[in-house]
Amino acid sequence: MNTVRPEDRPRDENPHGVDVRRLYETGHALVSHLELGPGERLLRHITPVDVFFYVLEGRGIVEVGDEKREVVRDTLIDSPAGIPHCWYNEGDEKLRILIAKVPRPEGKTKLL
16 A cells, blocks of 8 residues: 655646645546645646646635636535636635646646
8 A cells, every 4th residue: 555645745846836746646647736825826727638626725716717716625626628727825824735637647738
């Protein structure tokens, strides 16, 4: 059995400049842990594969396509391939999100 904790994984370099750590990666899927501090956000981007997000802690604003919504802990958000999406932490506490990309993307995300 393999166990992984975000704090034990190295931080991934990314164009967003935020804390992202890969937890699980195979030819079939990629699962990462994202932590956004107060005032941090992702750049709006398009992923070439389906993505789902699961909020582990905190609250934030998620944007998928032309919809924007505040979400809280224990919420799952679906983001289909090819649709622009983004996350914002406008609060004063950290926001932790589990990100699953299925299938594992071969190409890069497209920043907008």
